[in-house]
Amino acid sequence: xxxxxxxxxxxxxxxxxxxxxxxxxxxxxxxxxxxxxxxxxxxxxxxxxxxxxxxxxxxxxxxxxxxxxxxxxxxxxxxxxxxxxxxxxxxxxxxxxxxxxxxxxxxxxxxxxxxxxxxxxxxxxxxxxxxxxxxxxxxxxxxxxxxxxxxxxxxxxxxxxxxxxxxxxxxxxxxxxxxxxxxxxxxxxxxxxxxxxxxxxxxxxxxxxxxxxxxxxxxxxxxxxxxxxxxxxxxxxxxxxxxxxxxxxxxxxxxxxxxxxxxxxxxxxxxxxxxxxxxxxxxxxxxxxxxxxxxxxxxxxxxxxxxxxxxxxxxxxxxxxxxxxxxxxxxxxxxxxxxxxxxxxxxxxxxxxxxxxxxxxxxxxxxxxxxxxxxxxxxxxxxxxxxxxxxxxxxxxxxxxxxxxxxxxxxxxxxxxxxxxxxxxxxxxxxxxxxxxxxxxxxxxxxxxxxxxxxxxxxxxxxxxxxxxxxxxxxxxxxxxxxxxxxxxxxxxxxxxxxxxxxxx
Numbered sequence: 001x002x003x004x005x006x007x008x009x010x011x012x013x014x015x016x017x018x019x020x021x022x023x024x025x026x027x028x029x030x031x032x033x034x035x036x037x038x039x040x041x042x043x044x045x046x047x048x049x050x051x052x053x054x055x056x057x058x059x060x061x062x063x064x065x066x067x068x069x070x071x072x073x074x075x076x077x078x079x080x081x082x083x084x085x086x087x088x089x090x091x092x093x094x095x096x097x098x099x100x101x102x103x104x105x106x107x108x109x110x111x112x113x114x115x116x117x118x119x120x121x122x123x124x125x126x127x128x129x130x131x132x133x134x135x136x137x138x139x140x141x142x143x144x145x146x147x148x149x150x151x152x153x154x155x156x157x158x159x160x161x162x163x164x165x166x167x168x169x170x171x172x173x174x175x176x177x178x179x180x181x182x183x184x185x186x187x188x189x190x191x192x193x194x195x196x197x198x199x200x201x202x203x204x205x206x207x208x209x210x211x212x213x214x215x216x217x218x219x220x221x222x223x224x225x226x227x228x229x230x231x232x233x234x235x236x237x238x239x240x241x242x243x244x245x246x247x248x249x250x251x252x253x254x255x256x257x258x259x260x261x262x263x264x265x266x267x268x269x270x271x272x273x274x275x276x277x278x279x280x281x282x283x284x285x286x287x288x289x290x291x292x293x294x295x296x297x298x299x300x301x302x303x304x305x306x307x308x309x310x311x312x313x314x315x316x317x318x319x320x321x322x323x324x325x326x327x328x329x330x331x332x333x334x335x336x337x338x339x340x341x342x343x344x345x346x347x348x349x350x351x352x353x354x355x356x357x358x359x360x361x362x363x364x365x366x367x368x369x370x371x372x373x374x375x376x377x378x379x380x381x382x383x384x385x386x387x388x389x390x391x392x393x394x395x396x397x398x399x400x401x402x403x404x405x406x407x408x409x410x411x412x413x414x415x416x417x418x419x420x421x422x423x424x425x426x427x428x429x430x431x432x433x434x435x436x437x438x439x440x441x442x443x444x445x446x447x448x449x450x451x452x453x454x455x456x457x458x459x460x461x462x463x464x465x466x467x468x469x470x471x472x473x474x475x476x477x478x479x480x481x482x483x484x485x486x487x488x489x490x491x492x493x494x495x496x497x498x499x500x501x502x503x504x505x
Contacts (some may be wrong), residue, residue, distance in 0.1 A: 025074035029067050034127050036063040037134035051165045052136060060134045061113050068109035076218040083225035085111050088167045091197035091228045092159035095189050097250055098179045099171040104201055110223050114167035156192040174263035182251045184262040184287050185243040193236035198250045200224040226253060260285045264297055275308035281317040284354040293361040300357055307356050318350035329411040333401040360436055368439035373432045377425050387422040
């Protein structure tokens with residue numbers, strides 16, 4: 001923030017005075033709220049399976065809301081409210097954006113203490129856990145493999161309870177952002193298909209870090225309740241459409257753009273930074289890629305590790321042809337250039353992480369089948385003794401890549417896991433599954449062999465099997481030294497699909 005150096009002396013002075021006082025006030029208010037919350041939740045089911053009713057609910061809401069106002073006032077927050085909060089029957093769910101810090105919890109106090117989504121572990125925190133329990137949160141457990149489904153079911157149950165439960169307040173972005181745009185909304189608030197009320201948060205003060213905020217005399221906050229969005233039949237059927245339309249409404253009111261990046265992209269950005277890549281390297285538009293390619297979070301996160309290992313030697317966190325060849329332990333050949341071009345979807349001469357993920361999923365993994373691996377192994381195992389020597393391995397790769405003096409010793413040693421100087425089928429298969437980038441090179445050579453076989457069937461019938469094999473290898477290396485991806489266009493559906501996919505994600 002540009003004004004920070006100018007206000008440094010004033011900030012330090014106010015911090016010496018205000019910070020301790022405000023910390024004491026916050027602690028006292030929390031301690032004062034605890035007995036009310038404890039009484040409200042006494043003998044109540046710990047997991048909130050039934051709602052608070054009667055005097056317990058009225059007492060906890062009135063006292064905790066007043067104390068919440070007092071706490072934020074002691075912290076220096078000046079709140080301006082626009083619009084009117086809808087009732088539980090009119091809008092069972094409140095969606096709040098943009099989400100930038102835990103100070104955004106002030107909207108819970110303004111909205112009358114609706115239920116929030118919280119981790120189950122938070123209930124065990126001293127004092128705060130009891131207060132949280134009195135708010136009847138929707139609990140999420142990290143240890144429960146069905147946590148997401150159970151959370152959706154609980155939100156739906158409460159949203160359709162006819163007012164028995166409090167409203168549910170959700171930050172649909174799912175993570176904190178810098179408030180410059182609205183990222184993709186998660187579908188949890190929209191799957192129930194009930195009316196939602198969009199709520200906007202603005203901080204005219206240019207809010208900074210927690211300590212800096214508490215050192216300011218005051219922090220202005222604007223909370224705006226927009227009109228309730230009643231879903232159409234289409235939106236009830238498709239939560240994605242529902243979420244996008246609510247997001248568009250909120251973005252227009254905030255005068256900020258929207259982006260297709262998601263919470264998972266933010267996690268990938270953080271991971272990219274930890275791997276010494278530029279943080280923007282992790283922006284892959286996760287939702288789009290995962291839906292189109294049916295990918296899950298863990299494989300993409302694992303692929304980021306591999307991508308970082310390849311791109312670590314380059315500037316800007318992108319893979320060039322040199323790094324690509326070094327990773328594959330192969331020289332830069334025409335066949336390798338063609339494989340690189342299939343990854344390089346925008347043709348800028350480099351591969352970013354998004355192109356790498358798509359390339360592995362669209363080009364390499366589909367080609368990396370058990371059948372392909374078996375065929376490739378048989379191709380290398382020319383004497384059919386169940387293992388591949390380095391000489392056999394280099395002979396085929398020289399033909400496939402069109403490089404007569406190819407040195408594949410480094411690559412062979414990496415495949416030869418037990419260092420026996422012979423590669424078994426299991427070693428070959430394990431390496432192929434771990435490095436699907438080679439699949440396209442293997443299938444390219446198999447296509448060359450197949451097409452060559454179509455043109456030389458009569459000649460093959462006149463030769464012995466041993467002579468046929470050696471001459472077939474020679475003809476491939478001489479007649480077709482460059483391993484093209486479209487060697488047999490009339491019958492290669494895989495290559496056509498790969499090329500068309502390169503044009504559009």
